[in-house]
Amino acid sequence: MIKARAMLGAVREYRFLGSELWVDCGDPHMRVTFLKPELVRVRIVPGGDFEEEHSWDVPLADESFRGVDVNLQQTQHALFLNSSTFTVRIDKDTALLEMLTTDGKSFFTDASSPVWEEDRYWFTKRIEKGEKYYGFGERGGRMEKQGQTMKNWATDPAEPHTAFVDPMYMAVPVYLVMCENFSYGVYVNSTWESTFDLSERGKLRFDSQGEELDVYIAYGPEPMDVIEHLTELLGRMPMPPKWALGYHQSRWSYASEQEVRKLVNTFREKEIPCDVIHLDIDYMDGFRVFTWNDERFPTPERMLADLKKKNFRVVTIIDPGVKVDPNCAVYREGVEKGYFVRDARGKISSGFVWPDESVFPDFSRSEVRNWWGDWQHGLVEQGVSGIWNDMNEPTLFERPFSLGGGRGGTLPLKAEQGAPEEVTTHAELHNLYGSQMAQASFEGMRKSRPNERAFHLTRSGFAGVQRWSASWMGDNGSCWEHLEMSMGQLLNMGVSGVPFVGADIGGFYGNATPELFARWMQIGSLYPFSRGHTCSGTAAQEPWQFGEEVEAIARDYLSLRYRLMPYIYSVFWKAAQRGYPVWRSLFLHYPQDKQTYHIDDQVLIGRYLMAAPILKPGQTARQVYLPEGVWYDWWDGYRHEGGRHILAEAPLNRMPLYVRAGAVIPMGPAMQYVGEKTLEPLSLHLFPGDKAEFTLYEDDGVTLDYTQGKFATTRYQLRGDDHTAELEIFERQGDYEVPVRSLHVILRDGRHYQQKQFVDSGTSRVVQFERMIG
Numbered sequence: 001m002i003k004a005r006a007m008l009g010a011v012r013e014y015r016f017l018g019s020e021l022w023v024d025c026g027d028p029h030m031r032v033t034f035l036k037p038e039l040v041r042v043r044i045v046p047g048g049d050f051e052e053e054h055s056w057d058v059p060l061a062d063e064s065f066r067g068v069d070v071n072l073q074q075t076q077h078a079l080f081l082n083s084s085t086f087t088v089r090i091d092k093d094t095a096l097l098e099m100l101t102t103d104g105k106s107f108f109t110d111a112s113s114p115v116w117e118e119d120r121y122w123f124t125k126r127i128e129k130g131e132k133y134y135g136f137g138e139r140g141g142r143m144e145k146q147g148q149t150m151k152n153w154a155t156d157p158a159e160p161h162t163a164f165v166d167p168m169y170m171a172v173p174v175y176l177v178m179c180e181n182f183s184y185g186v187y188v189n190s191t192w193e194s195t196f197d198l199s200e201r202g203k204l205r206f207d208s209q210g211e212e213l214d215v216y217i218a219y220g221p222e223p224m225d226v227i228e229h230l231t232e233l234l235g236r237m238p239m240p241p242k243w244a245l246g247y248h249q250s251r252w253s254y255a256s257e258q259e260v261r262k263l264v265n266t267f268r269e270k271e272i273p274c275d276v277i278h279l280d281i282d283y284m285d286g287f288r289v290f291t292w293n294d295e296r297f298p299t300p301e302r303m304l305a306d307l308k309k310k311n312f313r314v315v316t317i318i319d320p321g322v323k324v325d326p327n328c329a330v331y332r333e334g335v336e337k338g339y340f341v342r343d344a345r346g347k348i349s350s351g352f353v354w355p356d357e358s359v360f361p362d363f364s365r366s367e368v369r370n371w372w373g374d375w376q377h378g379l380v381e382q383g384v385s386g387i388w389n390d391m392n393e394p395t396l397f398e399r400p401f402s403l404g405g406g407r408g409g410t411l412p413l414k415a416e417q418g419a420p421e422e423v424t425t426h427a428e429l430h431n432l433y434g435s436q437m438a439q440a441s442f443e444g445m446r447k448s449r450p451n452e453r454a455f456h457l458t459r460s461g462f463a464g465v466q467r468w469s470a471s472w473m474g475d476n477g478s479c480w481e482h483l484e485m486s487m488g489q490l491l492n493m494g495v496s497g498v499p500f501v502g503a504d505i506g507g508f509y510g511n512a513t514p515e516l517f518a519r520w521m522q523i524g525s526l527y528p529f530s531r532g533h534t535c536s537g538t539a540a541q542e543p544w545q546f547g548e549e550v551e552a553i554a555r556d557y558l559s560l561r562y563r564l565m566p567y568i569y570s571v572f573w574k575a576a577q578r579g580y581p582v583w584r585s586l587f588l589h590y591p592q593d594k595q596t597y598h599i600d601d602q603v604l605i606g607r608y609l610m611a612a613p614i615l616k617p618g619q620t621a622r623q624v625y626l627p628e629g630v631w632y633d634w635w636d637g638y639r640h641e642g643g644r645h646i647l648a649e650a651p652l653n654r655m656p657l658y659v660r661a662g663a664v665i666p667m668g669p670a671m672q673y674v675g676e677k678t679l680e681p682l683s684l685h686l687f688p689g690d691k692a693e694f695t696l697y698e699d700d701g702v703t704l705d706y707t708q709g710k711f712a713t714t715r716y717q718l719r720g721d722d723h724t725a726e727l728e729i730f731e732r733q734g735d736y737e738v739p740v741r742s743l744h745v746i747l748r749d750g751r752h753y754q755q756k757q758f759v760d761s762g763t764s765r766v767v768q769f770e771r772m773i774g
Contacts, residue, residue: 231579373444661689
């Protein structure tokens with residue numbers, strides 16, 4: 001613990017070695033390390049005693065980056081550490097930091113010295129004129145975050161939470177800043193309780209427990225470049241199983257085998273696409289993890305096998321709390337092996353959750369994660385396809401659930417966690433608990449099915465959670481405010497490096513109206529993770545529960561998602577390959593257009609498809625902003641010039657949807673589940689105008705063979721002028737064998753459609769059309 005107040009002083013001495021500069025600033029010492037030309041790490045700690053690496057560290061280790069050429073220059077007043085991309089300036093008199101672009105623009109500049117006091121530190125950065133701040137995880141409120149104070153402490157908020165409730169389930173200390181003609185991003189490497197405060201005009205303050213200030217700064221200049229650099233550091237999602245990109249249906253709870261069988265039959269009878277059923281806590285025996293309730297689910301293996309024959313996968317919920325019960329094998333074995341979190345006196349720490357008194361595995365230890373995965377294997381062997389982690393902040397009740405539960409908090413902050421050689425407290429690892437549980441689930445599934453992808457879902461997590469799991473935004477409400485709030489949440493999660501995200505369609509608490517459910521299903525069908533879910537005691541919210549009109553809307557929009565699967569899957573490939581968001585704020589692709597900086601009620605799915613959902617009751621038209629260029633109305637083909645607002649008609653069955661000129665949108669046939677039909681035919685929908693290109697990604701959608709190069713890519717480039725449109729199809733690349741198929745090339749030129757058909761054998765070709773504008 002820091003005994004006295006400490007601040008930066010004048011530079012007393014320094015040494016420069018390779019790509020790293022060590023600076024003695026009085027009591028604090030500083031290390032500035034360029035990991036790549038666009039990414040620098042700054043560490044400062046009083047006394048110069050820098051922390052050793054921990055097994056739970058989130059960022060990629062420094063030595064994992066290749067060396068980078070930097071040079072050190074100095075003047076009478078400052079040191080300048082220069083990469084080819086940007087410069088770190090250290091003032092000799094104060095040791096204050098300033099980042100500089102190659103043309104001399106300042107960013108991430110100290111407004112004053114960082115301060116260390118007792119067991120905390122804080123730093124204050126200057127907000128430059130015109131800067132806009134995004135990310136910070138799943139926060140409510142508006143997408144741009146100036147004016148807000150945001151705490152990083154994984155918490156199950158009181159229900160019903162509002163747009164500005166804080167903190168929430170996730171702690172993701174990552175943000176992106178849009179500046180004049182460039183952008184940069186920041187990851188603050190603190191797992192302790194911390195706060196971002198942007199409430200004071202012109203300043204950003206970060207306050208954290210702990211001793212070492214450790215921060216990474218990534219320079220773009222483009223915002224998509226920033227996200228790519230930060231996700232190289234923090235990790236990227238693996239390719240999910242393709243079925244996980246279908247629609248998921250959930251409820252607390254489908255309480256019996258009979259109810260589940262009826263549910264899946266109804267989906268198929270009504271021809272509403274669906275791939276996955278989620279089972280909430282009531283499938284278990286007294287809420288004991290890794291068990292089944294024999295009365296409600298007497299034959300789980302048979303049920304799971306029968307559902308798989310109908311092409312439904314099942315995801316089961318697993319919470320971290322293990323019931324204190326000597327007859328429970330998980331509890332008994334965990335006690336014997338010393339795998340549960342202990343308090344400061346060495347006693348196993350317990351608290352109340354669904355099974356009443358429960359204990360909690362220490363997921364920071366690799367042997368505990370392996371043990372948890374071994375127990376999970378029983379469910380996988382029975383036929384469970386995915387795992388849903390909930391209550392993993394972790395959340396505790398104030399009294400037993402059998403006596404009413406109630407909000408209670410979390411594990412004692414002084415509880416001990418970690419392997420013997422690196423023991424620390426829950427205060428340091430609390431924010432990591434959800435991510436480490438997700439890691440245990442992910443690694444366990446890989447061990448159970450070594451060459452098969454699985455689906456994982458978590459409520460809580462820290463930066464980098466995308467390596468292990470998809471995420472949803474927790475227990476929202478069936479209200480228009482939460483439909484609207486989901487837009488900014490998912491957009492900012494993508495900016496924070498977490499792309500596979502969604503919110504409960506229809507809302508969890510309360511009862512959706514038919515209009516609300518219809519509007520939510522329209523945009524929810526395009527969420528990266530698309531799931532309907534609702535709470536115990538609420539009205540049923542399956543797509544057919546709101547009358548024939550809403551049922552038809554749900555069917556149509558889910559069918560659109562499935563037809564767009566070749567496009568969506570290729571966008572997910574970019575997320576896995578480069579860390580790009582699936583859902584993208586408009587400013588990510590139009591950074592020079594300041595009109596886009598505050599738009600959080602429209603979204604780009606990938607680069608080319610833009611949705612503008614209806615987020616208010618009774619609304620049958622809305623204003624839509626179209627960035628520069630030409631845009632096509634998806635539904636009627638009408639061509640719009642961009643760089644302006646338009647009024648879009650939106651009767652209940654229509655969500656405004658647009659395609660950027662130059663787009664090539666690959667589509668497949670209508671399906672009831674992913675893989676029901678082969679990609680026969682593959683349809684390429686062309687929207688002429690600007691020159692653009694798209695790469696179609698294909699693999700088997702199931703195995704990990706893609707990690708060994710068994711995938712295929714086909715690049716398409718659309719170009720032309722007012723008279724002709726030309727599609728160049730490049731030769732297919734990769735080791736994955738795509739069967740010969742029909743290829744339908746459809747020119748959607750305003751309200752004029754033209755189509756040409758070919759045999760697609762993977763060879764190159766050029767397809768030309770004469771345009772009929774009018």
